[in-house]
Amino acid sequence: MDEKRIKVLLIEDSVFDTKLIKDLCRESCSNQFELDQRENLSEAFKALKEKNFDLILLDLTLPEAEGLETLAKVNGRYPRIPIIVLTRTDDETLALKSVSMGAQDYLIKGQVDGVILKRSIRYGIERKQMEEELRKHRENLEELVAARTVELIESNKQLMQEISKRNSAENSLQAAFNQLKEARAQLIQAEKMEIVGRLASGIAHEVKNPLAIILQGMEYLARKIPSQQEDLATTFKFMAEAVNRADNIVKGMLDFSGVSLVERQSQEIIPIVEKSLVLMKHSFDLNHIEVIRDFKDNLPQVNVDKNKIEQVFLNLFENAVQAMAKGGKLKVRIWAEKVSENDEWVGKRKEDVFHPGEEIIKMEIEDTGTGIPENLLDKVFDPFFTTKRSIGGTGLGLSIVRSIMEMHQGKIKIINKQGGSGVQVVIWFKTEPRGG
Amino acid sequence: MLIKKKILIVDDEASFGKLVKMNLEDTGEYEVRAESKGAQAIPAAREFKPDFILLDIVMPDMDGGEVAQQLKEDKDLKNIPIGFLTALVRDYEATPKGDSIAGHPFIAKPVTVSQLTAFLKKHIINR
Known part of the structure; x- marks a missing residue:
């Protein structure tokens, strides 16, 4: 399964430790690893630029803060390459810190044998690959979400347009309805008018005749009563006014119907x-x-x-x-x-x-x-x-x-x-x- | 001595005709005969020989228009002036420009006695 050799970059300034690691590699799996070594960070970055490494072995045997800073720098620039940290002391806090900062594993110099190194490197690479896949998945997911969001925004826009279209359709429908209502009211009005018109001449005749009788009768009576009876004269006056008023209504109706x-x-x-x-x-x-x-x-x-x-x-x-x-x-x-x-x-x-x-x-x-x-x-x-x-x-x-x-x-x-x-x-x- | 003018009024409203008769006769200037059926207009005119005939237009048996037509066709009666007295028209339509119905003047009901005598005087003198 290992047709391809794993390219490992060792960042280590100590000649002794370099030799130790090289020996361990050779001892366990010399044909599987291709090990390059650089003494400092700038050299290491140069090498990383030239060659695609599968894994970095990073010596942290520097003052603690400096070591972690180095890890952050390497990880920051090459986040896709798995890093295994090498320390000289069995320091839990430092180990955990480096893992939380992105290291795949940490190994204590002197306690490492070829098998452990080999396994650690393999696991590191595999884990990184899985992380990478997960990351891709997540990115993919984000892309999907973004794409869906764009689609949603688009369809939302369409929906808004449709709503506004429907609203304007509703408005014109309402306007048409109002016009219809208006037309209907006018028709009813016209019909009412026509009925009034037809009634008017009939009513005029039927009302004017009795009014004519009342008026003639009143004039007759008014002449027959003694003129000094003031209250009777007033009564006749009121009655004559009432006849006149009724007659005016009828005249108005005739005006109204004869208006054509x-x-x-x-x-x-x-x-x-x-x-x-x-x-x-x-x-x-x-x-x-x-x-x-x-x-x-x-x-x-x-x-x-x-x-x-x-x-x-x-x-x-x-x-x-x-x-x-x-x-x-x-x-x-x-x-x-x-x-x-x-x-x-x-x-x-x-x-x-x-x-x-x-x-x-x-x-x-x-x-x-x-x-x-x-x-x-x-x-x-x-x-x-x-x-x-x-x-x-x-x-x-x-x-x-x-x-x-x-x-x-x-x-x-x-x-x-x-x-x-x-x-x-x-x-x-x-x-x-x-x-x- | 004043010679009273003879007026024949034909109106299906009998009470109206009778009141007009009383009111006009009270003026001392008129002698009035009132009939309530259109068909009686001709025989009454022959007998009474009026100076003026007041005709209602809308009457159930024979309307005023027909009565006027028959009067015009009668050689003895055709010269008697006719006026319509009707509830169909408005008074101010009767006054301007000597408006007429079928060539005859008209006056609208309800009418006061003074309006009626003015109408009669105008059309009897114009004979």
Whole structure:
């Protein structure tokens, strides 16, 4: 099994000890070992550079610290070559220290015979080989772990990408779902409107007839009672007012359902606003409301039914006045703007009313009133929804406003003002091409 | 002495017709006959010879439009002016630009006595 001779380097300065070791080698196994000897460390390193030794026999018969330092140096530079330490004394601590520092074995000069030396060298080499294999294994393992780690990082990255992809898919799904919900709400709203429209003319007839009888009957009775009976006169007055209120509800319903009969013309928007403000002036003055105009010049024209749009403004101004019973400020802003894709109510689809890049007229009407309770905000456009029943509100004003805006392919929304009380109404109008 | 104008009112709401009769007659300027069936409009007009006929539009047996048509086709009655009194339209739609239904003026219910007399005066004088 030993076809190859084992190359041993003996680092030993003592001629005597060198001879001793050489003799031991020759005695036991001269054909198996190829022994080189060097006197000091620098010579030894030279030799180690030139030749691949299988084992180093290192003399530690130097002052203790120096000897261990030598061992550390040799082991540090050639960690893969097994080292057997030679000592002159049977010193357990030194022996253990040298083993813990990487020596394979320690031999005490004078107690060593050829057999022990041979065995020690063989074991040393074998052990080192095993250590080496273990080390390789460990390195291999580390490489594997590193490789796996890289793979894991990679797949983690992919996973993150997939998660973000899925998130964005979920987001667009959510957006589509919201659009669907919105469309459904609009459909329901449209259906409600249609039903109200159909009901309106029927109800109008059925309600107006009895109202007509009551009014005629009251006038008759009022004439028949002595005029000095003040309480009776007051009663008739109340009744006449009630008839008038009921009639207004019916009229409102008819306005609401008859809203499709629009007569549109290309015109300026500001004169319509101004006329509505003039009509409301008395009411504004009475309630100490200051009107602040912020109208931009050079606005494009709008294609609208003047009377219907006036009805929109009057309704909104009337609401503002009612919200500012103790006075306040009504701010009306009008300007033109090109809408972008990200704006509300803007979309690329054919059925979208506003398209990116389109020039529109925007209007904001702000009051400094009491605002609308958040839970009622989405009800304000519902037919017959009102918080003002006691003062004659029909709950149709804003429904009519919205219907009129829809007839003009416009949009309206009502929100509470950010910061500070009051309501902000936002209106969008489609415009006519400029210079056309 | 003032000659009272004769008004025929045809409305399926009998109580309404009767109240209009009482209110108009109380003014001292009108003599009113009230009918509650469309089909009775023609015989009543022949007999009463009114200066003006007020017609309700929606009536169960014969509607105001049909009555107006028959009146126009009758050589004795075709010159009597007709006005519709209806719950179908809004009052302000009746006033501007002399709007009309089938060529006849109209006034919306509910209506006050003064509104009604103003309407009658306008259309009887314009005869």
